Amino acid sequence: MEKQNYSNHTRMHPLYHYVLTILVLAVLAAAIIYAAGGGDVVTALFMFLVSICLVLIFILVRIYPLKAQDRAIRAEENLRHFVITGKLLNPALTMKQIVALRFAPDEELPGLAEKAAAEKLNPKEIKQSVQAWRADEDRI
Template sequence: MSQNYNNHKRFYPLFHFITIPLTVLGLGLAIYTVISIPNIVTGLIALAFVLILFTAFMARMFSLKAQDRAARAEEKLRYFILSGKPLPAQLRLRQIIALRFASDDELISLVDKTLSGNLSPQEIKKEIKMWRGDYHRI
């Protein structure tokens, strides 16, 4: 299936629909247990669930940051290959990430339009006529 604006967001089911909900449920049960049976063991269990949830979110954040850095580097190179000029420094990271969906034919004009109109990432994505799918980012 080809990507477009309506279906480009991706989820990793094991993380988004199993790990996080189960951890939140476990944290809720641990907090309930701490309230109903307050002792050191239930307190440590609740603390463990807080740490697990925090670790899961931090791991997700770190992986997204690494993917953002890679996408920024790819788009800088692609823009340079297409235009012979460096990607304008005024672009924000979120704008660059959104521009990765633009085809080679429309990238340069869309960068110009983004700079002149200070388009948001959502506006950039909506402006794209020939969608270039990103099937690797999760």
């Protein structure tokens, strides 16, 4: 496996990100086509409502685990920062900034965290500022 860095750190799960996305969108498109084609109103409405439910489930199935991962990352990074500096992370840091800071090694974390808070760096800028990338292979 290639060593993780800024240019290759994003991960996709093909079954979810490609196959399931296409299938959910196909169901939604079929419901719209059926309704537009003059199909039975009750059946068309039912198909459309089921397809909307599928889209919502598809979105929520992705969002809920990411929120749980974000909470874990915030706790881990706060602890790591506390162990290194004796202080918690700056409360001005956003969740997205903290998630991006997880790629900074221990030596870079305190300075980069303060810079991120002071300059309101976005996650991309934080990740690009990391000199010695600290891989996170657990998040998709």
